[in-house]
Amino acid sequence: MKTTKNTRNLILVAMFAALTAIGAFIKIPIPYVPFTLQYLFCALAGVILGSKLGALSQIIYVMVGLAGVPVFTEGGGLSYVFKPTFGYLIGFIVAAYVIGKIREKIKELSFIKAMGMLLAGLFFIYLFGVIYLYVSYNLYLGQPMSLYFAFFNGFVLCISGDLILTAFAAYVAIKIVPIFKRFGYI
Template sequence: MKNTRDLILVALFAALTAVGAFIKIPIPYVPFTLQYFFCALAGIILGSKLGALSQIIYVAVGLVGAPVFTDGGGITYIFKPTFGYLIGFIVAAYVIGKIREKIIELTFIKTVLAFLSGLFFIYLFGVIYLYISYNLYLGKSISFYFAFFYGFITCIGGDLVLTVLASYIAIRVLPILKKAGYISKISTSL
């Protein structure tokens, strides 16, 4: 990390993702939360490495026992069917940040596409982990369609709304952060 400001921003996005875990709508199997919202903003604002680091710290803090996940915390959380989504947050923040770093002028549409690319990895890891966890170590046989339906279909609508909202916020906030010297190499326009 270059400086203290980066450290603070990484910690801030780790904390915001933790807060997002508690803003939830309970739906069967996979609750709808605001974790993805903050994960996406971490990637677009902090870039690939720092964005992913913020999510690694979030997951690490939860695994050492802090109750920052939707259902608590601790090392045994790796056995929860939804743990794959947490792995997906790390990958998503990295992918979103990497896309942001490659784009010369970041528009609303490009931001939406970057967020959707990250969201793809969240669902990829989440649905596969959900399927494997139920079938292998929870001892409940479920079909891949079941995992796909409850792990993707029931959740995607809310995350698409969050994608549009986060994209709008990112396009508005990034120029302010650039002007203040918090980020560089980014040009935005609606």
């Protein structure tokens, strides 16, 4: 029984790492930070896998990309750490953990609770993303950027699409979590 559960967890963690990679290639290019489906799969990883395994799926995704596999929106490799958008990838790890942790504490998931849980995770993606965007432009890219400009381009231009994804993920969560609970997967 334990081997079956471990195997299932291994498969799900790998699947969500792969889905996040696929989400990187489904993108709408906007200046500085492209809109992708990565957040959707990161959020669902936290919802379905929980805090530790959800975060692990995102850690694997980031590690595979840093190892040189071109799974990020603009390729891969260790030098990706110097891309202004790398902070969002760090945020995915934290967001999956936060979303999973909140979901683990919720007894009965409603749409409102799911939205709150997902928005908490999204907050951390933008927190890490905007700060990293600002720091990267000002410290090592040598292109001065105001905090307002980083906030506008890294948050304001992107948030509407992510709010739509949040609502969609919340809808999926309220449908799928009871099924996973019924079968003892979460």
